[in-house]
Amino acid sequence: MVMGVDPGLITTGYGILEVKGEKVILLEGGVVKTDSGKELSLRLEQIFNGISSVLDEFHPEVVAVEKLYSHYKHPRTAIMMGHARGVIYLAASLRKIPVVSYGATEIKKSITGRGRASKEQVQYMMARELGLSGLPKPYDVSDALAIALTHLNMRKKYVI
DSSP states (O other): OEEEEEOOSSEEEEEEEEEETTEEEEEEEEEEEOOTTSOHHHHHHHHHHHHHHHHHHHOOSEEEEEOOOOOTTOHHHHHHHHHHHHHHHHHHHHTTOOEEEEOHHHHHHHHHSOTTOOHHHHHHHHHHHHTOSSOOSSHHHHHHHHHHHHHHHHHHHHOO
16 A cells, blocks of 8 residues: 655645455545644644544555755745645654655656646546546646555566
8 A cells, every 4th residue: 555645835745545356446545634823833733633533544565755946036925835845754764664766757758648638637647546436636636646646656566
């Protein structure tokens, strides 16, 4: 069982996937939202508590997180995402759950075959790959599911 996490300070998406035979099953997908009116420390506590709750309920073998990236036009975004990633890593570490990370381009390529795919394409492919009747929403959830599925895809390549 793998937990994918799309870290964000406003909305952190998560998804829990499990392999049963040859099939990947969606167990849970959702978001942890923070109150933008609160100070940073309280928002990080909300993320930590929300992710901790999911970890305690599902006990995944691994947590897969999107790698930190920085765009020169938006360095503040990378810093804020780094704070969210930090509490996610801490929540997993306290439970002795390993954390792996994948780059956005690597995730998109794994899911759609194109490293520059749109969020809509990722969302569509997640619905298709997981046999969902509708699109996983919001994008934070579909992105988290894509991160989890990328980990499963990568792991599958190395199983003999």
